[in-house]
Amino acid sequence: MEALLGGFAVTLSFDNLFYCFVGVLLGTIVGILPGLGPLTTIAILLPITFKMEVTSAIIMLSGIYYGVAYGGTVTSVLMRIPGEASSVVTCLDGYEMARKGRAGAALGIAGIGSFFAGTVGVIGITFLSPPLAELVVAFGPAEYAMLMLAGLTMVTYMSAGSLPRALLMAAFGLLLGTIGSDPMNMTPRLTFGIMALGDGVNLVPLAIGLFGLSEVLFMARQTAEEMKILPAPTGVMGFLPSREEARRSVAPVMRGTVLGFLVGLLPGGGAVLASFLSYAMERKLSKHPEEFGKGAVEGLAGPESANNAGTAGAFVPLLCMGIPANAITALLLGAFIIHGVTPGPTILERQPQIFWGVVASMYIGNVMLLILNLPLIGLFVRILQIPRAYLTPMILAVCLIGVYSSSGNPADVLIAVIFGFVGYGLRRHGFDLGIVILAYVLGPIFERSVRQSLAISDGDPMIFLHSYLSAGFAIVAVALLIAGLWPARKKKAA
């Protein structure tokens, strides 16, 4: 506790407050712009930090990272363009809320939920870091394989329509995930000699195509009459959720926070997985599962909290073990190392002021983000007052620029356009696109872990039950599958 107060003393210097603010502001902006992700931004800013004091540098770069989880919501809710991969789920119900005229409330709930989850996540870092970091090491290939299997059974919970349709979409997502280099011997697979596919279909063009561009196509088909259906947002204070909305958000925010933090700890999973799992869980627990996909508050509040808590969770293995949970924390690790600081078990002994300074800055940064984001909501929702005839081409442009800026690869823009048409076709026939993304994200991790496990065990499948953790996840996966199929059967019987 004393150490944390020392950390606040570090952060509350004028310089560090300034860098913290710059970081979260940039994070918000980057989050709002689709495609341009935290990875690119942090990489570009890295050389600038060479001359800065190390704590200030890390405070600023971290601010960008967790700030993004706030900003990513905006375009998902207003335009159905996932600003970040972890905001894909928000497109499902957040956008539908906006279509019902609740855009302000959706952003408000997301903002407050994000603040709550972000802050609780930092409290988690403060008190639980060392023991949780040990847990991360216990995850080997077999444990991952079973965890991903459990994640994949979530498909049965995410579908609005029939189970066969959900499975078809899951198969489609898995197939997309197999494109690229074989995870073991690196030989190109299903690339048809096209170099752009050598690393597979990237998530950004896929998500923006399926969600953003398909929506543009839908809008293009609407008549002038239909376009007016979207109600104008309410006044400046319209971000306040109604009593009913607030009441229904509380439990999902709590659950999303805990789930997000735990999943965020694990390398490879992170915020994307956390948001999907939260969505699936809320749908299963909801008293109104039929509202999901049509603007259910729970489907927004849970995942939005989960992705912020997941962002915080990723800091635990980074700071305590020197293990980055994803590409962005890997870059932060690089930033630490360039500045001559080695994150890991020794950081608390050798450089406690850096550790606690960064943690303290995250408390302050989250408050800054809340103050920064809530007043802006009034401004953001006015975007919806732009006539659709002008808004639609703008969305199209934002999508395409976003895809291009994510990788700088023109082929990705083409891929996004293709998936725009694919997404349009699938949605017209009532298929659920969230499942495609879920299977696409989890499938490759599952495949790789299974193959690693079997290489270790010399082909013996018992390795998947070798530890309590992997056996536990295997049981959870089976239980989830049975529970997921149960009600469907009952309905048929009735």
Added chain:
Amino acid sequence: MLRRTVFKGGTALAAMTVAGPAIAQSAKWPSREISLINPNAPGASTDLTARIIASALEKRLNATVIVKNVVGGAGALGPTTLAQSAPDGHTIGLVAISSHIAVPNMMNVTYDPWKAFDIIGQVAALRYGIGARADGPIKSIEDLIAQGKQKQLTYSSNNVTNVVAMFQLAKLTGAKLRWVVFPGGVESVTAAIGGHVDAVIQTVTEMRPQIEAGKLRLLASAAQARWPDYPDVKTLREMGYDAGSNGPFGYALPAGVDPAIKDRLEKALADVMKDETVTKQISNLGIEAIYRNGKDYGELLKKIEIELVPILKETGMAKKPA
């Protein structure tokens, strides 16, 4: 293909009419920003090094040098883009084992690695080491070999470049060592300290935090020399095994750049590598800051190719002959 040829012809024609003789071109160089193509993602050790080098080159060339992460095609997109870019001195790019040996031997690419580039120099080399879980049964390289003769052992690593030393060690001693591929270096190290695999071969950068924490035991340096941070740990060669992994990287121009420009770039890079603040920043990454000129670096890559190609074939990674 045809379109590219036409395009290139067009550029050449434009260059002749507009820029005039080559001397004029080199006098004007650099006339705009210089792009440095890196085929790895932001945050990779090559990327961090590139950013250090880029900002040091800026002062010497009086031009903006931007790092472009051209990531994709399983590492093929970066060198392919470099090979196809205009040879006007405004594009340079990373060349390493991946661009010259691994990628061309594993997939069909449109460039010939030994003809498409003019190498300007090497800036760094990754330093490899073999490690095992600190409280595990393997305490030394001798343990690793002895136990590998009893039963199948596994080790983690994320890249075919890294594992050369392990393949050589297995061949020399007859120990059964199986490579389990992990997606990243830190994941490999984590798998070893978690006891999921028996050993790991990765770079200093990835292993050091866990060695310092006492969770990972460094068994041997798999590089050409001992690690400066752990001077007591011997190299494999010092232990009597003729094995080692190489991880050099440096930069090249697309072939056909005005020799005067190439000369200035090569000198600027050599000067950068004499700058102690630069070499110290690179060493901080756990990478060896080592300079070779273009010619010597090209010869080093040729030498490594002879070691690596048989391993690519053995692991099934080499492309099938067309």
